Amino acid sequence: xxxxxxxxLATHRVLLADGATGTNYFLAGLTSGExxxxxxxxxxxxxxxxxRRFVEAGADIILTNTxxxxxxxxxxxxxxxRTYDLAKxxxxxxxxxxxxxxxPVVVAGAVGPTGELFEPMGALTHADAAASFTxxxxxxxxxxxxxxxxxxxSSTEEVNAAAQAATAVGLPYVVTCSFDTAGRTMMxxxxxxxxxxxxxxxxxxxxIGANCGVGASDIxxxxxxxxxxxxxxxxxxxxxxxxxxxxxxxxxxxxxxxxRYAALAVDAGARIIGGCCGTTPAHLAAxxxxxxxxTPRERPTLEAIVSQIGPLTNTAPSQTKSAERxxxxxxx
Numbered sequence: 001x002x003x004x005x006x007x008x009l010a011t012h013r014v015l016l017a018d019g020a021t022g023t024n025y026f027l028a029g030l031t032s033g034e035x036x037x038x039x040x041x042x043x044x045x046x047x048x049x050x051x052r053r054f055v056e057a058g059a060d061i062i063l064t065n066t067x068x069x070x071x072x073x074x075x076x077x078x079x080x081x082r083t084y085d086l087a088k089x090x091x092x093x094x095x096x097x098x099x100x101x102x103x104p105v106v107v108a109g110a111v112g113p114t115g116e117l118f119e120p121m122g123a124l125t126h127a128d129a130a131a132s133f134t135x136x137x138x139x140x141x142x143x144x145x146x147x148x149x150x151x152x153x154s155s156t157e158e159v160n161a162a163a164q165a166a167t168a169v170g171l172p173y174v175v176t177c178s179f180d181t182a183g184r185t186m187m188x189x190x191x192x193x194x195x196x197x198x199x200x201x202x203x204x205x206x207x208i209g210a211n212c213g214v215g216a217s218d219i220x221x222x223x224x225x226x227x228x229x230x231x232x233x234x235x236x237x238x239x240x241x242x243x244x245x246x247x248x249x250x251x252x253x254x255x256x257x258x259x260r261y262a263a264l265a266v267d268a269g270a271r272i273i274g275g276c277c278g279t280t281p282a283h284l285a286a287x288x289x290x291x292x293x294x295t296p297r298e299r300p301t302l303e304a305i306v307s308q309i310g311p312l313t314n315t316a317p318s319q320t321k322s323a324e325r326x327x328x329x330x331x332x
Contacts, residue, residue, distance in 0.1 A: 003104035005147045005172065005206050008060060009232055014266050014291050017061040017108070017236055017274025018054040019284045023251070025050070027280075035077050037069045040090040047090070051097040053281040055105055058288030061272065062098060063110040063149055064090040064140065070132045072114035072124075083132075084139040091143025108149035108174065109140030111162055118157040126161055133165035141169050148173040151211050151236070154185035156197040167203045174272075176211040176234050179222040182314055191225035209234025212276045214313040215241045216253065216261040220305050221312065223268045227299075232271040237261060239278030241313065251278025255286035260308045262287040264300045 008015055025036050028046055039047050051062050069087045071080040079086075091109055098105040114132055116124040137148055148166040150173055153159045159175055166173035177185050177194060184190055189197065194208050208231045210222040219237035226233050240253025253261075258275060265273045273291065275283055306312065 001101075001104045002099065002146065003106060005061070005106045005108070005174070008104065008106060009206070009271060013060075014270065014294075015060040015272045016058050016284065016288050016291060017234070017272055018051075018059040018063055019275035019279030019281065020239070020277050021050070021063065021065055021067065021110070023249075023278050024280060035068060035074070035079070036065055037067075037074070037086050037090065038077075038079075040065050040086055040093060044089075044093055048093050048097055050281075051094050054284055055097060055101050057281040057285040058292075059105065059274075059284060061106045061108050061149075061274070062094050063108045063151075064094045064143075064145060066090045066110045066136065066140065067112040067151070068115075069139075070111070070114055070136045072116050072132055073112070083135050087136045087139025088143035089139075091140045091145040095144030106146045107144055108147050109137065109143075109145035109171070111136060111140075111148055111150045111166075112152050113154065113158055118155060126157060129158060129161035130164050130168075133162045134168055137165050137169045137171055141171055145171065147171060147206060150175045153177045154189065155187040156189060159194075159197055160201065163198060163201050163203075163205065167201070172203075172206045174207045174209075174234060175205050176209045176236060178212040179210055179218070180213040180314075183218075183221070183225075191222040192228075194226065195229045195231060205231055207232035207234050207272055209236070209270070209272070211236035211274075212238055214238070215310070216257065217305050217309040217312050218314070220261065220264055220268055220300070220309065221302065223265060223270055224299070227269055233269055234272040234274075235265045235268075235270045236272075236274040236276045237265075238276045239280075239283055240310075242278065253278060253283065255283045257309065258283045259286040259290035262290045263294050264305060264308060266291060266294050267297050267300050269299070
């Protein structure tokens with residue numbers, strides 16, 4: 001049954017977004033340097049299988065296999081001319097899985113950054129970025145995506161170019177940034193400034209939030225910093241902290257840790273909770289159970305986050321103090 005993200009949010013349930021794409025593909029045989037987007041054509045059953053396993057684990061939202069499906073990233077593989085077709089095909093695969101699900105599942109068209117710097121620091125212009133995102137989003141729309149899921153962003157310029165593209169093709173949109181540099185994005189945006197960064201858009205986002213980053217504890221701090229936003233809040237954190245075992249990158253988060261993260265995220269005000277890098281269907285199933293069985297509690301303090309999830313990785317002291325002040329205000 002096809003549904004809009006806004007419709008599911010209107011039920012006032014806490015929604016579960018899916019987990020990782022790339023790291024799960026690596027477990028299935030993706031090799032270093034191989035673009036995951038090519039699996040839409042080369043290994044469509046594997047793409048659909050991951051979508052199905054996330055739905056079976058309880059996901060209300062599944063993201064398409066299109067994180068790097070824009071001309072700027074695809075040109076690294078001489079595939080920039082395949083942008084529309086790959087985006088449309090990936091959305092079509094997710095659409096088949098969602099339509100076969102026993103409950104409403106939203107297909108979110110994943111839109112990652114271009115990987116380029118905007119002028120004057122780089123050569124990327126607003127017009128070029130908007131055109132790149134528009135081409136990708138037309139494919140996502142035509143393949144059956146319900147919403148554009150603009151993720152892992154770091155600059156206000158790129159966030160607004162992507163939002164403009166979503167509106168141009170008629171898709172509602174979600175924006176999440178990666179606050180992985182001392183509590184800010186790589187380009188200096190603070191979590192509490194994201195809503196303001198989008199305030200000039202003629203169509204407001206359905207939801208905003210944080211994804212990826214440096215671990216579940218840090219992303220919960222970012223979530224606390226977004227309190228007071230006029231939009232529904234999203235947190236899609238990495239499964240613990242990555243480390244190398246030989247040549248393999250392994251994430252430290254267990255299903256139990258991600259379940260605790262999900263419960264804390266509910267109390268911190270998230271309306272949509274998911275996992276990013278390292279999050280498998282097993283982790284997601286534990287998160288679903290934690291959300292469904294959760295009894296609401298007070299908004300978590302920094303001490304509660306650290307005691308239940310682990311220490312912060314690199315959040316700036318100023319952000320930490322601000323989040324602590326905010327969490328205290330909500331309890332008085």
